[in-house]
Amino acid sequence: MKLSKIFSVILAIVLLLPLVAYADISNMDGVELQNIVNDAKAKDKVLVVDVRSNDEYNAGHIKHAINIPFAEIEADPNILADYKDFPIILYCKTGKTSGKAAKILDDNGYKNITNAQGVKKFNYELFTYKNITAKMFLDMIDSNEYTIVDARRAEDYAEGHIKGAISVPLETLEANIDNIPKDKPVYVYCYSGSRSNAVSKKLNELGYEVYNVIDGTKEYDYKLVK
DSSP states (O other): OOHHHHHHHHHHHHHHHHHHHTTTEEEEOHHHHHHHHTSTTGGGGOEEEEOSOHHHHHHOEETTOEEOOHHHHHHOGGGGGGGTTSOEEEEOSSSHHHHHHHHHHHHTTOSOEEEEOOTTTSOOOEEOSEEEOHHHHHHHOOSSOOEEEEOSOHHHHHHOBOTTOEEOOGGGHHHHGGGSOSSSOEEEEOSSSHHHHHHHHHHHHTTOOEEEESSOTTTSOOOOBO
């Protein structure tokens, strides 16, 4: 084989390497992501991760998104190991940092990674309460200085609820607001994350430090009690 042909083959392989490395990473525009988080069924089929800093996340994030800063993903790629086979959508300000995070996760065996349009590139509806996974929730409740709110219907609460949770159905939030202390963090859960999202938004607007648990009793076995 002539040197020119060998060089051409080597060049073709080199040019293809980035495509192979990123083969499992998809891109998503803001319209599609906004539609997903606004759809009660579609949002349960993905995990949305904001890789910006805590301060940037707290200032305003996409609905249902949890916060795992890029530095944490870079330091520990297995930080989302429970979701290695689950569709994960990452975003940041411009798509650059989330793209780097996507590459790290892809290199570490995550099966379905998408890099979405950043918050500076698309006018998303943003929220300021915090979203957490079931694992984050269980890790955080290591003291008695918190309130757990069950936002499901009263009859669902009676059938079984997280130990220590108080029943505050979405429809009765205003009537029960005095039962929720304002001087400690509030963790809100429901069946699928939709009702808890609405309650969390309202409590946040009223000045509570609130965490919406995106994994409801449908998605996670909380060992409910009666």
